[in-house]
Amino acid sequence: MDEVYDVMISGAGAAGLAAGIYSSRAKLDTLILNEGAIGGQMILTDEIANYPGVESTKGYTLANIMKKQAKDFGCKIKSNIKIAGYKLEGNIKTIELEDGRSFQAKSVILAPGGKPRPLNIPDEEKCKGTDISYCATCDGDFFTGKEIIVVGGGNSALEEAVTLTNFASKVTIVHQFNNFQAFEHAIQEAKKNPKISFIMGSELREIKGNEILEAVMIETLTTGELSEMKTDGVFIFIGYLPNTESLKDVVKTNDRNEIVVDADKI
Numbered sequence: 303m304d305e306v307y308d309v310m311i312s313g314a315g316a317a318g319l320a321a322g323i324y325s326s327r328a329k330l331d332t333l334i335l336n337e338g339a340i341g342g343q344m345i346l347t348d349e350i351a352n353y354p355g356v357e358s359t360k361g362y363t364l365a366n367i368m369k370k371q372a373k374d375f376g377c378k379i380k381s382n383i384k385i386a387g388y389k390l391e392g393n394i395k396t397i398e399l400e401d402g403r404s405f406q407a408k409s410v411i412l413a414p415g416g417k418p419r420p421l422n423i424p425d426e427e428k429c430k431g432t433d434i435s436y437c438a439t440c441d442g443d444f445f446t447g448k449e450i451i452v453v454g455g456g457n458s459a460l461e462e463a464v465t466l467t468n469f470a471s472k473v474t475i476v477h478q479f480n481n482f483q484a485f486e487h488a489i490q491e492a493k494k495n496p497k498i499s500f501i502m503g504s505e506l507r508e509i510k511g512n513e514i515l516e517a518v519m520i521e522t523l524t525t526g527e528l529s530e531m532k533t534d535g536v537f538i539f540i541g542y543l544p545n546t547e548s549l550k551d552v553v554k555t556n557d558r559n560e561i562v563v564d565a566d567k568i
């Protein structure tokens with residue numbers, strides 16, 4: 303019979319790796335199954351400055367430290383796999399992979415995290431990965447000397463906009479509200495950056511261009527007025543969507559597709 307792990311964790315972002323560190327350090331035989339790159343969304347960000355005990359660091363550097371920590375305690379990690387199904391009933395749980403392999407454990411921890419929320423405007427999908435990006439660390443360099451738009455008004459949008467000024471000649475932040483949903487520090491850093499300007503109370507409605515992005519249509523929400531703005535690229539940081547598609551039939555999810563947990567049972 304195949305090995306039955308004590309703990310199986312799906313997801314190797316900060317949550318999954320932390321769970322792996324704790325359970326393997328507790329001498330529980332632990333396996334992490336991860337669909338994407340190790341580190342999850344952490345590796346999408348250039349700088350992480352708020353992790354206790356770690357001074358400002360690159361996202362992928364912190365991810366590598368967490369991975370090493372987990373492995374050093376004996377945790378096994380299988381990455382870039384695709385999960386086909388979960389059988390979580392009974393004492394022994396099974397996770398099946400699309401390549402036909404399956405793994406068993408006495409307990410399963412679900413830590414699938416999220417993915418960037420798209421704007422859902424026409425042609426967004428077509429320009430994704432070229433002129434539209436959700437990751438400053440991955441794609442910022444392609445926009446060196448160019449004029450770009452950042453959509454969003456939370457911490458990620460403001461912090462990534464500042465990072466993008468290392469490449470772009472001009473960054474315009476377009477935000478739907480008239481105030482930001484970010485920490486004061488992030489707001490001040492963005493406001494004092496001479497390369498950053500702001501269009502508030504506005505939303506992107508359309509992407510214009512043939513193969514190459516040329517402009518976007520921006521709606522001023524109070525008046526409904528549409529105006530065209532030329533741009534070389536758009537970076538979108540408007541939150542995330544939970545990675546729970548493959549878990550819908552396995553655990554209870556709410557109307558935002560987040561896993562419902564029962565705090566009383568913890």
Ligand SMILES: Cc1cc2nc3c(=O)[nH]c(=O)nc-3n(C[C@H](O)[C@H](O)[C@H](O)COP(=O)(O)OP(=O)(O)OC[C@H]3O[C@@H](n4cnc5c(N)ncnc54)[C@H](O)[C@@H]3O)c2cc1C
Nearest residue numbers: 312313315316317336337338342343344347414415416545
């Ligand atoms: C641009 C950006 C900047 C950020 N900056 C900061 C910051 O400065 N400070 C901060 O504290 N936070 C920051 N965050 C937020 C932080 O990255 C997240 O809170 C954190 O990554 C959440 O970790 P997680 O493990 O829950 O999920 P994730 O990081 O989303 O990791 C989940 C992992 O699980 C994998 N996966 C998905 N579905 C499955 C499945 N079914 N089975 C197996 N594996 C699966 C995914 O591929 C991924 O690798 C930032 C986020 C972004 C996008």
